[in-house]
Amino acid sequence: xxxxxxxxxxxxxxxxxxxxxxxxxxxxxxxxxxxxxxxxxxxxxxxxxxxxxxxxxxxxxxxxxxxxxxxxxxxxxxxxxxxxxxxxxxxxxxxxxxxxxxxxxxxxxxxxxxxxxxxxxxxxxxxxxxxxxxxxxxxxxxxxxxxxxxxxxxxxxxxxxxxxxxxxxxxxxxxxxxxxxxxxxxxxxxxxxxxxxxxxxxxxxxxxxxxxxxxxxxxxxxxxxxxxxxxxxxxxxxxxxxxxxxxxxxxxxxxxxxxxxxxxxxxxx
Amino acid sequence: xxxxxxxxxxxxxxxxxxxxxxxxxxxxxxxxxxxxxxxxxxxxxxxxxxxxxxxxxxxxxxxxxxxxxxxxxxxxxxxxxxxxxxxxxxxxxxxxxxxxxxxxxxxxxxxxxxxxxxxxxxxxxxxxxxxxxxxxxxxxxxxxxxxxxxxxxxxxxxxxxxxxxxxxxxxxxxxxxxxxxxxxxxxxxxxxxxxxxxxxxxxxxxxxxxxxxxxxxxxxxxxxxxxxxxxxxxxxxxxxxxxxxxxxxxxxxxxxxxxxxxxxxxxxxxxxxxxxxxxxxxxxxx
Numbered sequence: 292x293x294x295x296x297x298x299x300x301x302x303x304x305x306x307x308x309x310x311x312x313x314x315x316x317x318x319x320x321x322x323x324x325x326x327x328x329x330x331x332x333x334x335x336x337x338x339x340x341x342x343x344x345x346x347x348x349x350x351x352x353x354x355x356x357x358x359x360x361x362x363x364x365x366x367x368x369x370x371x372x373x374x375x376x377x378x379x380x381x382x383x384x385x386x387x388x389x390x391x392x393x394x395x396x397x398x399x400x401x402x403x404x405x406x407x408x409x410x411x412x413x414x415x416x417x418x419x420x421x422x423x424x425x426x427x428x429x430x431x432x433x434x435x436x437x438x439x440x441x442x443x444x445x446x447x448x449x450x451x452x453x454x455x456x457x458x459x460x461x462x463x464x465x466x467x468x469x470x471x472x473x474x475x476x477x478x479x480x481x482x483x484x485x486x487x488x489x490x491x492x493x494x495x496x497x498x499x500x501x502x503x504x505x506x507x508x509x510x511x512x513x514x515x516x517x518x519x520x521x522x523x524x525x526x527x528x529x530x531x532x533x534x535x536x537x538x539x540x541x542x543x544x545x546x547x548x549x550x551x552x553x554x555x556x557x558x559x560x
Numbered sequence: 561x562x563x564x565x566x567x568x569x570x571x572x573x574x575x576x577x578x579x580x581x582x583x584x585x586x587x588x589x590x591x592x593x594x595x596x597x598x599x600x601x602x603x604x605x606x607x608x609x610x611x612x613x614x615x616x617x618x619x620x621x622x623x624x625x626x627x628x629x630x631x632x633x634x635x636x637x638x639x640x641x642x643x644x645x646x647x648x649x650x651x652x653x654x655x656x657x658x659x660x661x662x663x664x665x666x667x668x669x670x671x672x673x674x675x676x677x678x679x680x681x682x683x684x685x686x687x688x689x690x691x692x693x694x695x696x697x698x699x700x701x702x703x704x705x706x707x708x709x710x711x712x713x714x715x716x717x718x719x720x721x722x723x724x725x726x727x728x729x730x731x732x733x734x735x736x737x738x739x740x741x742x743x744x745x746x747x748x749x750x751x752x753x754x755x756x757x758x759x760x761x762x763x764x765x766x767x768x769x770x771x772x773x774x775x776x777x778x779x780x781x782x783x784x785x786x787x788x789x790x791x792x793x794x795x796x797x798x799x800x801x802x803x804x805x806x807x808x809x810x811x812x813x814x815x816x817x818x819x820x821x822x823x824x825x826x827x828x829x830x831x832x833x834x835x836x837x838x839x840x841x842x843x844x845x846x
Contacts, residue, residue, distance in 0.1 A: 306682055369571045369573075381582075390775060398803050398812065402596060438585075519680070523683070527680075538674060539674075542672060
């Protein structure tokens with residue numbers, strides 16, 4: 292039994308270990324070890340396309356994380372006060388967002404955007420002439436799509452925290468003549484903070500790592516996963532190992548932080 | 561304005577933005593897909609309004625993708641269960657609580673890494689310079705691993721193992737140890753106790769894990785694209801091809817609708833199964 296478990300752990304970690312190990316390989320081929328070197332990191336960071344993709348991904352992930360966390364927290368708080376019927380429809384939307392395959396969501400979002408833009412752009416051009424803005428696929432469309440799927444996650448996390456919260460603290464605050472906003476700012480917000488920060492980190496990571504939805508709605512913008520995807524299609528190169536190791540380091544750090552923040556809740560609940 | 565009205569407007573203002581995102585970027589697009597699936601392909605690609613069932617009647621043209629998906633997704637789910645169960649059992653029953661949390665976290669950590677990178681790692685391992693070259697050097701012949709159904713199956717198991725281990729672990733951990741003792745006291749062998757007590761009581765976990773993994777496998781795109789090398793393709797790959805290469809949007813929409821429909825049918829059947837299960841369990845335990 293113990294040997295079986297060891298074997299499974301080896302199976303789980305071998306591929307990730309290989310990416311990290313071979314990112315320090317000086318050789319040209321992914322699987323032949325020719326000595327330690329940081330040259331592939333140098334190559335990756337000197338590659339303007341890779342660096343631009345990294346910045347694009349970081350921008351999208353940062354904006355997505357902030358928007359999804361704010362809107363998701365607001366929704367979770369509001370859902371405490373709506374009728375069961377509204378709450379059920381909201382739950383249904385979350386369920387659909389989680390269940391429908393990413394590839395279908397990506398395609399659906401793409402054709403919905405294109406359809407709307409094709410309808411709106413000629414009208415705008417007619418009304419405003421050459422000064423008219425022309426809507427196309429780009430950063431805003433990726434961010435909007437990412438916010439949508441991260442909202443489901445944020446709402447679930449914040450609601451879990453709200454469910455474990457001691458409501459008498461809010462009453463006590465009101466009894467002590469705090470205004471509703473004062474109660475929110477001085478009691479509710481600090482209690483919710485770990486959940487909000489965890490949402491922020493998780494949304495950032497999900498957005499940063501998303502390939503399939505960005506693949507459809509990013510237009511001409513290349514995010515890091517899209518860059519990695521097209522590099523892999525061109526053939527295996529050690530540069531991907533270096534980029535991959537950086538991505539792994541960023542994702543793991545953020546996720547460990549998020550996990551830590553969510554765990555804080557356990558002793559109190 | 562009364563305080564009640566004000567508070568109601570406040571609540572609406574809090575929920576509305578998120579609701580708007582779901583309506584505009586989830587519900588509406590899915591409706592558009594449904595509408596397009598009855599439409600015509602524009603001459604230059606894309607969509608032209610119309611009403612026809614041709615797209616649905618045309619589905620057999622992608623029979624290979626459907627067939628691959630509805631055979632390999634369940635098979636992948638089954639193999640994942642078979643590999644995950646002993647590990648979940650080990651973690652829930654055999655490991656001391658001191659090590660349990662650490663070992664559990666270690667199962668989930670690889671799942672955090674980007675799917676693209678994990679699949680890429682398997683391309684290195686299974687590619688000609690990976691395991692096959694080792695096998696060749698060992699005199700075991702020239703074996704091709706990448707771009708085979710085996711590679712796709714391996715990628716699926718690797719990709720979703722953690723999602724299967726967790727639900728099974730949870731249901732095994734809840735298991736009342738006294739039932740096992742009772743079974744032993746009544747003269748059952750450990751194997752019989754496992755078959756007649758442990759296994760049935762852990763089935764809800766197996767069912768949950770299987771549903772999670774099955775849903776994700778049905779929509780899979782990256783694993784067949786990279787490990788199947790265009791030979792073992794899924795509905796997900798057919799969709800990417802239809803929308804981005806051949807630009808036949810209405811047909812692609814019909815394929816999407818068919819995919820979601822198949823998933824819904826399976827899920828409804830599964831839900832019945834799980835509810836039926838937990839019903840009997842409750843009766844057994846009370």
